[in-house]
Amino acid sequence: MKYVRxxxxxxxxxxxxxxxxxxxxxxxxxxxxxxxxxxxxxAATDVNASGAxxxxxxxxxxxxxxxxxxxxxxxxxxxxxxxxxxDRARTTIKRRRGD
Numbered sequence: 001m002k003y004v005r006x007x008x009x010x011x012x013x014x015x016x017x018x019x020x021x022x023x024x025x026x027x028x029x030x031x032x033x034x035x036x037x038x039x040x041x042x043a044a045t046d047v048n049a050s051g052a053x054x055x056x057x058x059x060x061x062x063x064x065x066x067x068x069x070x071x072x073x074x075x076x077x078x079x080x081x082x083x084x085x086x087d088r089a090r091t092t093i094k095r096r097r098g099d
Contacts, residue, residue: 001025006065008036010073023065029054030061032071039073050076 002025010017019036029052033039039047051058053072054065065071 004065004067004069006032006067006069006071008032008038008071008073010036010038011075027065028061029059029063029065029071032065033061033073036071047073050074 003022004025004027006021006023006027008019008021017038019038021032021035023032023035027035030047033047033052047061051074052061053059053074054063054069056072058074
């Protein structure tokens with residue numbers, strides 16, 4: 001039976017957790033996340049809602065893994081990036097005008 005070597009990564013606010021695994025060929029992203037056990041150690045992430053990716057590219061949880069893949073578990077966003085950028089721009093404009 002063939003195996004694939006993958007790494008599963010979950011970045012928290014203060015630390016990054018990484019688990020290296022050897023899985024059977026044909027393993028999925030969801031299978032790697034489950035096998036890593038990262039979500040069982042206090043991580044309150046719903047992977048179905050927040051998603052996952054391989055090397056920074058979002059992929060479906062049923063994506064088949066290849067040897068050397070780096071599976072990344074994404075956290076839910078705390079704020080909408082568009083809204084945050086708009087707010088920063090408004091603050092900068094006000095500061096420049098002296099408001």
